[in-house]
Amino acid sequence: xxxxxxxxxxxxxxxxxxxxxxxxxxxxxxxxxxxxxxxxxxxxxxxxxxxxxxxxxxxxxxxxxxxxxxxxxxxxxxxxxxxxxxxxxxxxxxxxxxxxxxxxxxxxxxxxxxxxxxxxxxxxxxxxxxxxxxxxxxxxxxxxxxxxxxxxxxxxxxxxxxxxxxxxxxxxxxxxxxxxxxxxxxxxxxxxxxxxxxxxxxxxxxxxxxxxxxxxxxxxxxxxxxxxxxxxxxxxxxxxxxxxxxxxxxxxxxxxxxxxxxxxxxxxxxxxxxxxxxxxxxxxx
Numbered sequence: 001x002x003x004x005x006x007x008x009x010x011x012x013x014x015x016x017x018x019x020x021x022x023x024x025x026x027x028x029x030x031x032x033x034x035x036x037x038x039x040x041x042x043x044x045x046x047x048x049x050x051x052x053x054x055x056x057x058x059x060x061x062x063x064x065x066x067x068x069x070x071x072x073x074x075x076x077x078x079x080x081x082x083x084x085x086x087x088x089x090x091x092x093x094x095x096x097x098x099x100x101x102x103x104x105x106x107x108x109x110x111x112x113x114x115x116x117x118x119x120x121x122x123x124x125x126x127x128x129x130x131x132x133x134x135x136x137x138x139x140x141x142x143x144x145x146x147x148x149x150x151x152x153x154x155x156x157x158x159x160x161x162x163x164x165x166x167x168x169x170x171x172x173x174x175x176x177x178x179x180x181x182x183x184x185x186x187x188x189x190x191x192x193x194x195x196x197x198x199x200x201x202x203x204x205x206x207x208x209x210x211x212x213x214x215x216x217x218x219x220x221x222x223x224x225x226x227x228x229x230x231x232x233x234x235x236x237x238x239x240x241x242x243x244x245x246x247x248x249x250x251x252x253x254x255x256x257x258x259x260x261x262x263x264x265x266x267x268x269x270x271x272x273x274x275x276x277x278x279x280x281x282x283x284x285x
Contacts, residue, residue, distance in 0.1 A: 006249075008087065008088050009087050009089060009249070010087065010088055011280075012085050012087055012088045012091045013086075014143060014147060015074070015091070016084075016085075018075065021074040021075055022071075022075070023142065024074060024139070024143075025070045025074060026067075027145070028070055028135060028139055028142060029067030029070070031137075031138035031141075032063045032134055032135065032138060035134065035138075037059050037060070040055075041133075048114070061109060062110075065106055065109045066131070066135065069101050069102040069105035069106075073094075073097070077101075078094075099132060100128070102131055103124070103131040103132075104124075107124045111123065169186040170183060170185055171184065171186050171189070171225060171226075173201070173214060173216065173221070174224075175216055176197075176215050176217075181212075181214045182212060186229050186242070187242060188203045189240045189243070190202045190204060190240055190259060191237055191239040191258055191266065192218060192238045193237055194236040194237070195213075198213055199217065199221065200214075201213075202258075204259060218232065218237075218238055221238060222238060225238075231272075231276060232275070233267075233268040233269070233272050233276050234266065234269045235269060235271075239256065241279055241280075244256055244257075244258060244259075245257055245259050247280065252267065253267060253273055254268035255267055
């Protein structure tokens with residue numbers, strides 16, 4: 001059960017950009033139009049015997065209505081109400097709402113063509129059923145294609161990084177008097193812990209956990225060190241995100257564990273939780 005909950009809580013970023021949303025809209029619209037006109041599913045070619053308009057025009061009109069409703073939900077409603085699909089759970093929740101919006105648009109076209117009552121609930125349920133059956137394949141196929149494109153981009157980026165010469169980044173930490181206290185490779189640093197007017201620097205040396213006392217404070221370090229590597233997780237802790245090996249979520253928030261055999265578990269406080277989640281999402285994707 002916990003694995004299922006964790007899966008639903010994982011970040012979802014496939015529809016963050018307007019480009020991805022437009023691709024979803026166009027793919028679903030074109031796929032739906034071709035599917036209806038080529039295969040005539042559900043005996044749809046017999047639904048409008050009294051209408052003289054060519055069937056392909058009617059089916060194309062249905063597809064255009066669904067495409068417009070999808071564009072409305074993805075590009076207008078989400079922007080106006082600032083709806084962010086940050087997790088898989090929020091995506092699936094919005095998907096249900098989106099299918100309802102699209103089925104209402106199709107229902108309006110249907111009752112216009114057949115002269116039915118707008119409040120014919122039974123007819124709407126029938127429309128909803130067929131809308132789901134037509135739309136579910138192109139919608140999820142589009143999501144799969146967006147996911148594949150994202151993974152290809154990740155592989156290309158990793159390949160590019162691997163082809164670059166390996167360089168070691170170093171950081172210099174000064175004490176409160178501006179004198180150099182530590183000059184160390186970034187990859188060796190695990191985390192910083194605040195102790196009154198001092199900080200403890202925890203680092204790895206030959207896979208052993210060591211620490212160094214420096215007279216400075218985390219607020220100054222947070223300004224001096226690169227956010228690419230370091231993130232504040234608590235009033236008393238700042239970690240090197242590159243040496244993060246485990247993250248778990250509990251009722252009290254996130255807990256993290258670092259490399260080099262450190263058994264100490266660090267707590268992510270509520271104040272820094274959102275920044276930590278954003279940074280973890282960047283590291284994953």
